[in-house]
Amino acid sequence: MVELKGLPGFRDFYPEELAARSYLMGVWRDVARRYGFEEYDGPPLEALELYTRKSGEEIVQQLYEFEDKGGRRVALRPEMTPSLARMVGVRAAALRKPVRWFSTPQLFRYERKQRGRLREHFQLNLDILGEEDVLADADLLAAAIDIMRATGLDSTQVRARVSDRRVLAAIFLHIGVPETKLESVYEVVDKLDREPRDRLEARLAELGLEPDAIAGVFDATELRGIEELRARFGDVPSVAERVAELATYLEHLENLGVVEFVDVDLSVVRGLAYYTGIVFELWDAGRKLRAICGGGRYDDLLGLIAGIDMPAIGFGMGDVVLTELLRDHGLLPEPGRALDCFVCWLGADGRRQALRAARAIRALGLSAIFEFRDRRLGNQLKSADQLGARRAVIVGPQEIEASQARIRDMSTGEERVVPFDELGPTLAAELGDG
Amino acid sequence: MVELKGLPGFRDFYPEELAARSYLMGVWRDVARRYGFEEYDGPPLEALELYTRKSGEEIVQQLYEFEDKGGRRVALRPEMTPSLARMVGVRAAALRKPVRWFSTPQLFRYERKQRGRLREHFQLNLDILGEEDVLADADLLAAAIDIMRATGLDSTQVRARVSDRRVLAAIFLHIGVPETKLESVYEVVDKLDREPRDRLEARLAELGLEPDAIAGVFDATELRGIEELRARFGDVPSVAERVAELATYLEHLENLGVVEFVDVDLSVVRGLAYYTGIVFELWDAGRKLRAICGGGRYDDLLGLIAGIDMPAIGFGMGDVVLTELLRDHGLLPEPGRALDCFVCWLGADGRRQALRAARAIRALGLSAIFEFRDRRLGNQLKSADQLGARRAVIVGPQEIEASQARIRDMSTGEERVVPFDELGPTLAAELGDG
Numbered sequence: 074m075v076e077l078k079g080l081p082g083f084r085d086f087y088p089e090e091l092a093a094r095s096y097l098m099g100v101w102r103d104v105a106r107r108y109g110f111e112e113y114d115g116p117p118l119e120a121l122e123l124y125t126r127k128s129g130e131e132i133v134q135q136l137y138e139f140e141d142k143g144g145r146r147v148a149l150r151p152e153m154t155p156s157l158a159r160m161v162g163v164r165a166a167a168l169r170k171p172v173r174w175f176s177t178p179q180l181f182r183y184e185r186k187q188r189g190r191l192r193e194h195f196q197l198n199l200d201i202l203g204e205e206d207v208l209a210d211a212d213l214l215a216a217a218i219d220i221m222r223a224t225g226l227d228s229t230q231v232r233a234r235v236s237d238r239r240v241l242a243a244i245f246l247h248i249g250v251p252e253t254k255l256e257s258v259y260e261v262v263d264k265l266d267r268e269p270r271d272r273l274e275a276r277l278a279e280l281g282l283e284p285d286a287i288a289g290v291f292d293a294t295e296l297r298g299i300e301e302l303r304a305r306f307g308d309v310p311s312v313a314e315r316v317a318e319l320a321t322y323l324e325h326l327e328n329l330g331v332v333e334f335v336d337v338d339l340s341v342v343r344g345l346a347y348y349t350g351i352v353f354e355l356w357d358a359g360r361k362l363r364a365i366c367g368g369g370r371y372d373d374l375l376g377l378i379a380g381i382d383m384p385a386i387g388f389g390m391g392d393v394v395l396t397e398l399l400r401d402h403g404l405l406p407e408p409g410r411a412l413d414c415f416v417c418w419l420g421a422d423g424r425r426q427a428l429r430a431a432r433a434i435r436a437l438g439l440s441a442i443f444e445f446r447d448r449r450l451g452n453q454l455k456s457a458d459q460l461g462a463r464r465a466v467i468v469g470p471q472e473i474e475a476s477q478a479r480i481r482d483m484s485t486g487e488e489r490v491v492p493f494d495e496l497g498p499t500l501a502a503e504l505g506d507g
Numbered sequence: 508m509v510e511l512k513g514l515p516g517f518r519d520f521y522p523e524e525l526a527a528r529s530y531l532m533g534v535w536r537d538v539a540r541r542y543g544f545e546e547y548d549g550p551p552l553e554a555l556e557l558y559t560r561k562s563g564e565e566i567v568q569q570l571y572e573f574e575d576k577g578g579r580r581v582a583l584r585p586e587m588t589p590s591l592a593r594m595v596g597v598r599a600a601a602l603r604k605p606v607r608w609f610s611t612p613q614l615f616r617y618e619r620k621q622r623g624r625l626r627e628h629f630q631l632n633l634d635i636l637g638e639e640d641v642l643a644d645a646d647l648l649a650a651a652i653d654i655m656r657a658t659g660l661d662s663t664q665v666r667a668r669v670s671d672r673r674v675l676a677a678i679f680l681h682i683g684v685p686e687t688k689l690e691s692v693y694e695v696v697d698k699l700d701r702e703p704r705d706r707l708e709a710r711l712a713e714l715g716l717e718p719d720a721i722a723g724v725f726d727a728t729e730l731r732g733i734e735e736l737r738a739r740f741g742d743v744p745s746v747a748e749r750v751a752e753l754a755t756y757l758e759h760l761e762n763l764g765v766v767e768f769v770d771v772d773l774s775v776v777r778g779l780a781y782y783t784g785i786v787f788e789l790w791d792a793g794r795k796l797r798a799i800c801g802g803g804r805y806d807d808l809l810g811l812i813a814g815i816d817m818p819a820i821g822f823g824m825g826d827v828v829l830t831e832l833l834r835d836h837g838l839l840p841e842p843g844r845a846l847d848c849f850v851c852w853l854g855a856d857g858r859r860q861a862l863r864a865a866r867a868i869r870a871l872g873l874s875a876i877f878e879f880r881d882r883r884l885g886n887q888l889k890s891a892d893q894l895g896a897r898r899a900v901i902v903g904p905q906e907i908e909a910s911q912a913r914i915r916d917m918s919t920g921e922e923r924v925v926p927f928d929e930l931g932p933t934l935a936a937e938l939g940d941g
Contacts, residue, residue: 076814077557077593080581083550085594088608091546107869109846109876109894112525116517116627117551117613118571118583123511137552139573142617147514149552159511160519169893171879174522179551183576193550206879208858219869328862330870380510412543424642428762435541435653436764442543445605445640459603460543 162379516626596813
């Protein structure tokens, strides 16, 4: 028989890998909850038009898309925001604003060229809809940074790079970039890390920028920190006004206790055309991996997808890069099943008592496994050890005779006996969460 | 703009529905953990052959299947067992037996005829692989029943209908059904609830069964309880031997504390051809809904799919019927976000202090939201109330002056003040889980 394999780019989550995924999902959910976000989910399969409406027909070649048996053009979701926009659009009038929602969908992309790259990942999406104030932007970034903290990552290991498209726009307009070319210039700036400067200069020239403006674009993207921004453009009112708002944002971040993670870095624009204000990315401090997280303000997107006028901010944080970073820093929890009790038994009477013991232990919230077959006690204890059980419970002929169960602490080897009917409560007191 | 809708048969999970789903998933995970099962997951997209290998080409018409951009025939998973078999197959030699695994996948079926029916659902899959002893069968059913209990459903509300294909086979052979016709007879028996008796009789006749054998098949399916079985076939050794094993199974269920839920009911065969031993279904006691859960022993399936010889048992429990039943019995938890604190502020100084308060509260594991804009206190308190906050924290000019925050208990309206730096610990002591 030919052995069947999983599809290339799709992960199997054996218990070890699933444990890491669950850990990360747990952190995501806990921080989202602390920040007052509510969880939602959409379908993994949507009408193809939901994605082309936002990203144009060219997105189709990157999607798992097909015609279903009812003749609909459908696609596996490549991102969550269109589903979010659709869902919010349906209930826009009834929902309390601001909407604070999060989701942890699995997303899918078919990228032909990237052999060896994953075609699915899980992504936390955290969004605030219906609020224009920059304080909401600060609260959003604080949540992303507090996720880093909750995993044990600190500001020497992770940096938040923050920029503002409105600051960039004011600067670019000031140095002579025509307004109609702004989007195209952002696209060039977005490639700063990946393409040689002369090629990018050539592209800006193709767009019709004068040499001074081209130099000005590169100068602007090298600006770091609010002080540099003020020193360079403090006397240009159109820019200074935008810089002041960015400064307010940073002040909020300071009061929210996360500013130590933040660098103002005007080379960050985020590739996607739909961002309209502050944008940010989280990176490992050494910039060895890809971005951990990216997001920002996208005030026009709900209009484009769902026809509703609602400002919005949000970010996506994938599981792959973050898990890699946590593994590098030894911050993933130890794998291994948290088994409380392994119940060993000898003989049919022992078995009967073992089942009753397991039932009592499980009823108190602890986990218990028993042997399915009559095996030698030594072998059973070996199984208990290999499974990482915290306690072995033993019911053999002597214990039955005395109506007692023997409890063995698997880490110390210490043993003691308790009456059958005290077994569950005794173990719950020792091992329970309280 | 044309409003985009979700695809027919796919659910949007707004926070209210997501909360119900999370609750159910939480119960599933907790009981699985108590029974010592480890979680795994496979990809939602698999090679089509994984499903045709098990179910034949006719399954294709019920699937979301397509050719991907690399020319592979792929399908959205309609069930989890083939992925489980594939994954276990890869590591069969290395895995400790018995394997105790569970998963909670979303599954997909395209059923053209069933308009209005869902095309996706979530399903708990809980399996034990590598164990032939009937004690494992009992442990598996006990886990399914304890899930019912964990939701608050009792044995007057849910019944487990248990049968054994080997008992049925022994009876059918005894009354003259040819061995080669057994599978076909099971298929007829499986339709007892859905088709008129005369049509089923005609089918059995078409299979070549004599009138006596036909009557015997119907008589057998009307047997209820182990005593009836013993009374009717106790003197037929080939049947009695199988009935004895079923009796052992029931004895184990009694020791595991779940037998009060269980009815032996030989009309249950489960439709699928691959079951080889004990089979069971959970139903609402009134049988008004569809089955809550179904499963049993499928010792040959891992051979068929993955080419490995490994006995196996398992069940699937969907989210749809169970959620409906819980709603009918008022057993779903109240919806509503569990917001601990809503922080109200007045003026820029108040805002600064509010952000610091939120930071302190969140850092201690509680949830906090603050106003994004300077609004009248009455409006802010109204928001706090509408959001179901347990406490409002108020920082206005008077509080700033005194370096204190006001805490308002939103259920009683009582207010008191605490120094800023005691706010977090005070609230954590009052509202924390411990």
